[in-house]
Amino acid sequence: MWAFHCPQTPQLPPHSSSRLLPPSKPPICCLSLNPSSTSTISKNNNNHMNNGRIQSLCKQGHLKQALQLLSAEPNLNQLTYELLLLSCTRHHSLSDARSVHSHLVDNGFDQDPFLATKLINMYAELGSIDHVRQVFDKTRNRTIYVWNALFRSLTLAGHGEEVLDLYRRMNRTGIPSDRFTYTYVLKACAASNCSSSLLNRGKEIHGHILRHGYDVNVHVMTTLVDMYARLGCVTYASVVFREMGVKNVVSWSAMIACYARNEMPFEALELFREMMIETHDTDPNSVTMVSVLQACAALAALEQGKLLHGYILRRGLNSILPVISALMIMYAKCGKLELGQRLFDQMDKKDVVSWNSLISSYGVHGFGEKAIQIFEEMINRGVSPSPISFISVLGACSHAGLVEEGKRLFESMRRDHKVLPGVEHYACMVDLLGRANMLEEAAKIIEDMRIEPGPRVWGSLLGSCRIHCNVELAERASKRLFKLEPTNAGNYVLLADVYAEANMWDEVKRVRKMLEARGLQKIPGRSWIEVKRKMHSFVSVDEFNQQFEELHAFLLKLCSEMKEKGYVPQTKVVLYDLDEKEKERIVLGHSEKLAVAFGLINTSKGETIRITKNLRLCEDCHSFTKFISKFANKEILVRDVNRFHHFRDGVCSCGDYL
DNA sequence: CTAGGGTTAG
Numbered sequence: 106m107w108a109f110h111c112p113q114t115p116q117l118p119p120h121s122s123s124r125l126l127p128p129s130k131p132p133i134c135c136l137s138l139n140p141s142s143t144s145t146i147s148k149n150n151n152n153h154m155n156n157g158r159i160q161s162l163c164k165q166g167h168l169k170q171a172l173q174l175l176s177a178e179p180n181l182n183q184l185t186y187e188l189l190l191l192s193c194t195r196h197h198s199l200s201d202a203r204s205v206h207s208h209l210v211d212n213g214f215d216q217d218p219f220l221a222t223k224l225i226n227m228y229a230e231l232g233s234i235d236h237v238r239q240v241f242d243k244t245r246n247r248t249i250y251v252w253n254a255l256f257r258s259l260t261l262a263g264h265g266e267e268v269l270d271l272y273r274r275m276n277r278t279g280i281p282s283d284r285f286t287y288t289y290v291l292k293a294c295a296a297s298n299c300s301s302s303l304l305n306r307g308k309e310i311h312g313h314i315l316r317h318g319y320d321v322n323v324h325v326m327t328t329l330v331d332m333y334a335r336l337g338c339v340t341y342a343s344v345v346f347r348e349m350g351v352k353n354v355v356s357w358s359a360m361i362a363c364y365a366r367n368e369m370p371f372e373a374l375e376l377f378r379e380m381m382i383e384t385h386d387t388d389p390n391s392v393t394m395v396s397v398l399q400a401c402a403a404l405a406a407l408e409q410g411k412l413l414h415g416y417i418l419r420r421g422l423n424s425i426l427p428v429i430s431a432l433m434i435m436y437a438k439c440g441k442l443e444l445g446q447r448l449f450d451q452m453d454k455k456d457v458v459s460w461n462s463l464i465s466s467y468g469v470h471g472f473g474e475k476a477i478q479i480f481e482e483m484i485n486r487g488v489s490p491s492p493i494s495f496i497s498v499l500g501a502c503s504h505a506g507l508v509e510e511g512k513r514l515f516e517s518m519r520r521d522h523k524v525l526p527g528v529e530h531y532a533c534m535v536d537l538l539g540r541a542n543m544l545e546e547a548a549k550i551i552e553d554m555r556i557e558p559g560p561r562v563w564g565s566l567l568g569s570c571r572i573h574c575n576v577e578l579a580e581r582a583s584k585r586l587f588k589l590e591p592t593n594a595g596n597y598v599l600l601a602d603v604y605a606e607a608n609m610w611d612e613v614k615r616v617r618k619m620l621e622a623r624g625l626q627k628i629p630g631r632s633w634i635e636v637k638r639k640m641h642s643f644v645s646v647d648e649f650n651q652q653f654e655e656l657h658a659f660l661l662k663l664c665s666e667m668k669e670k671g672y673v674p675q676t677k678v679v680l681y682d683l684d685e686k687e688k689e690r691i692v693l694g695h696s697e698k699l700a701v702a703f704g705l706i707n708t709s710k711g712e713t714i715r716i717t718k719n720l721r722l723c724e725d726c727h728s729f730t731k732f733i734s735k736f737a738n739k740e741i742l743v744r745d746v747n748r749f750h751h752f753r754d755g756v757c758s759c760g761d762y763l
Numbered sequence: 764c765t766a767g768g769g770t771t772a773g
Contacts, residue, residue, distance in 0.1 A: 226764070253764055288765040327766040334767095358767040365768095392768040399769085427769035434770070461770040468771095496771040503772095532772065539773095564773040571773095595773080721773090747773060 156185045163188035168196050172204065179212055186214060190223045194230045202227055206236075218248045225251070229258030249283055256289035260296060268293035269306050284322050287314055291328045295335035304336050311345075323349070327356045334363030354387045362396040368719075368746075370400035371633075371640070374409065391425045398431040405715040405744040407439035408638040426454070430462040437466035440713060440742040440751055457483075457491045465497040469749040471758035473505025477514070490522050492530070499533035503540060506760060511537045532561040539569020540762050544578055560589045564596070571602050572762065579603040587619075594625045595721075601680050610682045617680070632700040633717045636707045643699040656702045660693055663702070663733075672732045675725035697726045697743065705737060713740040721745055722763055731757050 155178045162171035163185075171189060175181070186209050193202040206224060214220055221244040228236035237258045244251055252275050259268045272290045275282070282290075287310065294307040311329060319325045326349045333342035346352070346360045357380045364373035377397045380389060389397070394417055401410035414432060417423050429452060433445035445466050452459060460483040467476040480498040484490060495518050502511035515534055518524045531554055538547040547566055551558050563585045570579035583600040590596065597620045604612040620626065630645040664672070676688035683691075692698075697718055704714035722730075722745050734741050735755030743750040751758035 222764075250764075257764055283765095285765050292766090322765090324766045329766095331767065353766090355767045360767090362767060390768095395768040425769095430769040456769095458770045463770095465770060491770080493770050500771065529771065536773070561772065566773085568773045599773085 155180075156182050159185050160188050163192040166192070166195070168192045168198070168201060172201060175205070175208060181208075181212065183214070183217060183220060186220055187223055190220075190227045194227045197231065199231045199233060202231060206240075215243060216245060218244060218246045218251050222248075222250045222254045225254040225258055229254075229261060232262075234258065234262050234264065247278075247280070249280055249286065252280065253283070253285045253289060256286060256293065260289050260293045263296060265293035265296045265303075269303075272310075281317070282313065284319055284325050287319055287322075287325045288328045291325075291332045295332040304338065307332050307336060308341075320348075321350060323351050323353055323356060327359050330356065330359045330363065334359065334366060337367060339363060339367050339369060352384075352387070354390055354393065357384070357387060357389070358393040358396060361393060361400075365396045365399045365403070368403070370403040370717075373397060373400035374404075374406075388420075391422045391428050394422060395427050395431045398428075398435045402431075402435040402438040403744065404633060404635070404640065404717045405439050405742055406635045406640065406717075407436075407441065407715060408635060410435045410439060412638075426452075426456055426459060430458050433459075433462045433466060437462075437469060438744060438749060439715060440740070442466055442470055455488075457488050457494065460488055461491065461494050461497050464494065464501065468497055468501030468504055469758070470751060471504050471760055473501045473507045473510070476501030476505075477507070477510055480514075484522075490518075490524065492524055492527060495524060495526075496529050496533055499530065499537060503533060503537040504759060504762065506541055506762075508537060508541045508543070528556060528559045528561055531556075531558065532565045535562055535565040536569065539566055540572060542573050544569060544573060544575055548578060548581075558585075560586060560593075563589065567596065567599050571599050571606075574603060574606045576603055576607050576609070591623060592625060594620060594627060597625070598627055598680075602678075605680050606677060613680055613682075628720060630696045631719045632696040634700045634704050635715055636704065641700070641703060643696040643703070645694055645696045645699075652703065653699070656699050656706075657694070659702045659706065660698055663705075664693060667729075667732055667736055670732075670736065672729065675723075675728055678723045678725050692723070692725045695723060695726050697722065698729060701730060701733060701741065704741070705733075705739065713742060715742045715744075717744045719746060721747065722750060724763060727757065727761070727763055731755055 155174060159171045159174050159178070159181065162168075162174070171192065175189070186205070189205045190202070193205055209215060209220060209224075221240055224240045225237050228234070228240065237255065241247075241251065241255045252271075255271065256268050259265075259271070268290060272286075272293075290310055291307065294303050294310065314320055314325060314329065326345060330342045330346050333339070333345065342360065342363045346356065349356060357376070361373050361376050361380070364370065364376060373396060377389070377393070377400075380387065380393075394413065398410065398413060401407075401413065417428060417432070422428050429448055433448050436442070436445040436448070446463070449455070449459060449463050460479070464476050464479050464483075467479060476498055480490070480494065483494070495514065498514055499511055502508070502514065511534070515526070515530065518526060518530070531550060534550050535547045538544070538550065544566075547569060551562055551566065554562070563582045567579055567582040567586060570576075570582060579600055583596055586593070586596045597616050601613050601616040604610075604616065632643045633640050634643075635641075664674075674689050674692055676685060676692060679688040679691050697716060700716045701714065704716065708714060722743055727750070730741055730743065730750070730752050732755065733739060734752035741752040743752070748759055748763070
């Protein structure tokens with residue numbers, strides 16, 4: 106039904122329709138106003154000089170002098186006000202903006218929708234959202250430009266929900282949206298913190314877009330892909346993407362980024378390949394490369410990553426900072442820390458993200474002291490640490506068990522660097538203390554938090570409780586977590602792990618029932634390995650895999666040999682109360698061990714094995730792999746869902762903190 | 764006044 110909208114083609118009136126609006130006349134007469142034949146000019150003749158002088162002072166950046174003329178000049182025209190407002194924006198001066206605004210009000214220009222748009226954009230730029238709302242509220246003639254300016258400002262300031270409410274209001278007034286409106290409201294849907302109601306709003310807007318024929322607009326459709334991507338609806342995103350008639354490099358990049366962001370790195374690489382093969386006029390650019398590199402990093406696909414590096418060099422994209430950061434991280438996560446360091450050393454310009462990338466590179470490899478050292482060097486070079494610098498360095502402390510250093514850095518962040526701790530930082534601290542078995546202190550940190558502890562924080566605590574088998578605290582943390590993210594299966598599994606460790610089998614059963622009752626299930630374990638530039642995939646106890654028999658026999662033999670040398674299967678990871686032999690059989694069928702076996706058979710002597718997993722590495726696979734790295738003298742790299750393990754000579758870079 | 768990207772983590 107066309108309740109409030111008329112079906113219309115997206116052809117739009119030129120922006121300047123209301124540009125030369127005389128201040129006090131009602132807007133209706135302005136719509137057909139011909140800019141070249143208006144009374145405005147003759148009216149302005151007598152002060153034409155002052156307008157001209159103020160305008161040129163604005164253009165030259167002399168805002169203060171322009172403002173001095175302003176006080177003695179009541180007859181300014183629209184263009185002069187526009188230039189004054191732009192100049193205030195450029196000078197970041199809210200007080201000057203206020204005085205130009207009130208001058209404009211005094212002279213009856215405050216109902217000019219063109220200037221209202223400019224005022225809104227200016228206040229948004231100056232960070233004063235209250236003034237944005239005020240201008241909007243006082244503007245009676247709300248053209249689509251005025252609405253769009255409001256939506257844009259509120260969206261950029263993170264007031265997504267408010268935009269969606271206002272969008273409803275606009276629809277009720279009967280003003281049709283244009284292509285800009287759609288991009289802003291879609292962004293507002295995506296920018297708000299994920300909730301299912303937002304997804305419904307997004308779908309509703311999607312419907313409006315189709316009904317009004319805007320599905321031919323590349324910008325609108327790309328934003329739609331991105332919205333679904335950010336809300337985690339990969340399927341919707343890909344349907345929209347596939348049905349787009351015209352795609353450009355931005356649309357392709359948005360879809361590739363969607364896969365990379367939603368833990369589907371395979372699909373990201375596959376789509377990239379498709380883009381390379383099937384499009385003739387859309388070459389990937391630096392933005393595309395960044396997402397593809399992330400996918401390689403997630404898969405620890407070093408060979409693919411090296412090919413991309415070559416391509417980046419050939420295309421001359423190798424001096425773009427985001428590309429280099431992404432390359433550094435890719436190399437680090439593929440176990441080639443020194444290659445990332447070399448890239449860093451060769452950069453002639455570095456920004457804070459380059460530094461952060463290096464810090465976290467050392468962090469994931471378990472080199473905590475080195476990470477701190479780089480962090481300090483960054484500060485000494487005059488680069489201010491960002492919130493993420495602290496997450497990176499605190500994460501590194503936590504991996505390396507550097508409790509005191511971590512505390513010291515946490516205290517310095519607000520005091521010395523004016524960085525306010527966010528939930529992520531608290532999560533790092535909880536992790537740091539929790540891993541070091543200072544669980545009470547970790548719980549205390551949460552109690553003392555001034556902001557609402559999110560799922561990350563409670564998740565850190567639960568994770569630590571699992572390591573140190575603290576049933577009581579684990580129950581407290583999971584209670585909160587089940588409320589905050591009821592559909593995250595991982596939390597239930599963690600709690601069940603704690604109970605199993607404590608031999609509380611009835612409780613294990615109870616948690617499993619909770620999972621089932623909510624229609625959730627443990628995600629089946631899956632591992633990938635790159636051999637000769639090809640990825641091979643394994644599922645736990647995968648009888649359908651053609652090589653399963655061979656691999657399983659190989660593992661059985663290996664296992665018994667290792668047992669003689671002291672390997673003890675960690676069967677407690679099996680969450681069923683079965684007998685020991687059966688448990689051993691189950692853990693030996695874990696996908697990661699199949700991948701390790703495949704790697705041992707199919708790689709040459711000095712070659713590193715690189716494996717990726719969709720879940721956390723289980724304790725048995727971890728100790729098994731540690732053992733093998735010594736026993737078979739193999740370097741093995743495993744990329745977890747949330748961590749990175751570099752096994753060498755019987756030890757792991759994670760320091761046994763899974 | 765429109766669209767895509769870097770560093771983080773249980």
